[in-house]
Amino acid sequence: MLNKKYFPNQNLQKGQILIVAVVFMTIILILTSNLFNRTTEFLRFGSRTVTAEQANSLAEAGIDKALWQLNKTAGSYVGENNTQLGSIGSFTVTIANKSSNLKTLTATGYVPNSASPISKKVIKLDVDIDSSIIDFNYAVQVGTGGISMSNNATVNGSVYSNKTGPSSISGSNGARITGDAFSVGNITSPNPTVGGTKHQNQQASQMPSVDYQSWEDDATSGGTTICSPTCLISSGTIGPRKYQGNINITNGSTVTLNGPIYVTGNVNVDNNGKVNLASSFGSNGTVFITDGTVNVSNNGGFNPNNSTPKGYILVVTTSTSPNAMTISNNGANAIFYALDGGASLSNNAQVTALVAASLTMGNNATLNYDSGLADASFTSGPGGSWQAIKGTYRYSP
Numbered sequence: 001m002l003n004k005k006y007f008p009n010q011n012l013q014k015g016q017i018l019i020v021a022v023v024f025m026t027i028i029l030i031l032t033s034n035l036f037n038r039t040t041e042f043l044r045f046g047s048r049t050v051t052a053e054q055a056n057s058l059a060e061a062g063i064d065k066a067l068w069q070l071n072k073t074a075g076s077y078v079g080e081n082n083t084q085l086g087s088i089g090s091f092t093v094t095i096a097n098k099s100s101n102l103k104t105l106t107a108t109g110y111v112p113n114s115a116s117p118i119s120k121k122v123i124k125l126d127v128d129i130d131s132s133i134i135d136f137n138y139a140v141q142v143g144t145g146g147i148s149m150s151n152n153a154t155v156n157g158s159v160y161s162n163k164t165g166p167s168s169i170s171g172s173n174g175a176r177i178t179g180d181a182f183s184v185g186n187i188t189s190p191n192p193t194v195g196g197t198k199h200q201n202q203q204a205s206q207m208p209s210v211d212y213q214s215w216e217d218d219a220t221s222g223g224t225t226i227c228s229p230t231c232l233i234s235s236g237t238i239g240p241r242k243y244q245g246n247i248n249i250t251n252g253s254t255v256t257l258n259g260p261i262y263v264t265g266n267v268n269v270d271n272n273g274k275v276n277l278a279s280s281f282g283s284n285g286t287v288f289i290t291d292g293t294v295n296v297s298n299n300g301g302f303n304p305n306n307s308t309p310k311g312y313i314l315v316v317t318t319s320t321s322p323n324a325m326t327i328s329n330n331g332a333n334a335i336f337y338a339l340d341g342g343a344s345l346s347n348n349a350q351v352t353a354l355v356a357a358s359l360t361m362g363n364n365a366t367l368n369y370d371s372g373l374a375d376a377s378f379t380s381g382p383g384g385s386w387q388a389i390k391g392t393y394r395y396s397p
Helices: 012-074 210-218 372-376
Strands: 079-085 089-099 100-109 119-129 132-134 140-149 154-156 159-161 169-171 180-183 224-232 235-238 241-249 256-257 261-262 268-272 273-278 288-292 293-297 301-303 313-317 325-328 335-346 353-361 367-368 375-379 386-388 394-396
Touching: 012 079, 012 089, 012 100, 012 119, 012 386, 132 372, 159 386, 210 241, 210 288, 353 367
Parallel strands: 140 159, 140 169, 140 353, 154 367, 159 180, 224 241, 235 256, 241 261, 241 268, 256 273, 261 288, 268 293, 273 301, 288 313, 293 325, 313 335, 325 335, 335 353
Antiparallel strands: 079 089, 089 100, 100 119, 119 386, 119 394, 132 375
């Protein structure tokens, strides 16, 4: 037994030790609690980051699906609501139409659902139809074959001929050009009469260019039909499509053009046969290209749509024949392009614009130029042509 004489503060020391122990335990508890809170907050932050990424991925999935659907449905897709994607969550897509060729996609991703989302992300993107601009600055633009106009042939617009010599542009009684006439050589007098100004002895003009291979590839992407040797197309929607052989649209048949067409043989549209551009193109046009000749006659026609401004069909031939294009008897309201071959218009034939190596206009043939063709836009769509506009991808609150 200890002698209190020598240890007078024994009880006091025991009390101090107890106090120190309590303080020490309190500090440990505070540190432990703080560490626990930090760990909990870290886990919560990690969870929020994961769900935010999941919501973002869902919104991106909505954008991707919207683009795919626009191309699949030729632009008629209108969006969707609360589409479930696995067990993660859902997305909603809305579409705002800024014009026939421009839309804004808004996709919202929800985790785990739109009714009570833990996380939500919104992505917006502008999309348009990929198109090529081809400048048709003149009603008629021809190469070294020149322009020959018979009685009462009329060009409502301006013309340019790259032919040299005394008859770069020639005409008979009543032939007239309402706009300016440009020629590398001379323009015969008194016909054709020129309503604008005669510009003779000019430099050769740069002809509008068409990327043949690109349009042939776009058409072929829709599949190939083998014609033996001629396909008779009587109705329905065509394009994009390649036809191996000749095609004939005749006897009142009416078809709607929904994409580019490539024909390896000859094209014949006659006896009230019609090829109409789909309204879904808006003010864009598309291309109908052939390696053979083009014949449009007896009220046959390639017709634009009713958009403002109109979308036109560009009829192209790669033929080098002097009769690469023959248009007669009230055909055909389109743009015709025969850069390496000759074109002839006769018997009230009506064309919107023409580019050819040479042009012969018969009695009463008419060409009515549309000024909007100075920067005409052509596309392989609407099917398969919608694309994102760079710089428009953005997050929205």
